[in-house]
Amino acid sequence: MKITVVPAQVTTVEDRIVGNLGFSQMLLLIVPVFVGAGLFAVLPPAMGSASYKYVIMAIIAFFCALLAIRIRGKILAAWLVTILRYNLRAKYYLFNKNSSAMRDVYA
Numbered sequence: 001m002k003i004t005v006v007p008a009q010v011t012t013v014e015d016r017i018v019g020n021l022g023f024s025q026m027l028l029l030i031v032p033v034f035v036g037a038g039l040f041a042v043l044p045p046a047m048g049s050a051s052y053k054y055v056i057m058a059i060i061a062f063f064c065a066l067l068a069i070r071i072r073g074k075i076l077a078a079w080l081v082t083i084l085r086y087n088l089r090a091k092y093y094l095f096n097k098n099s100s101a102m103r104d105v106y107a
Contacts, residue, residue: 028068032061
């Protein structure tokens with residue numbers, strides 16, 4: 001049997017669903033529709049028109065559309081996750097020889 005190595009570029013290609021949009025971009029563009037419908041049904045007046053509902057829906061739609069923009073092959077949501085993980089990482093590593101995992105107990 002011949003073993004074939006699959007290059008990393010082939011395995012990391014994101015599928016395009018509609019035009020040039022990927023699955024995560026489609027989800028980010030669909031989320032405001034369902035959130036807006038939920039807000040419209042729950043917030044007072046229930047199932048009634050109010051300007052504050054439309055403002056909230058527009059803000060949510062704007063931020064989701066902003067996160068769906070693709071820069072350098074990655075959507076802004078992925079860039080945001082990368083930056084947040086970097087900024088929330090542990091700044092200092094404290095080495096403790098007395099950890100309970102590898103401690104030798106002499107009694």
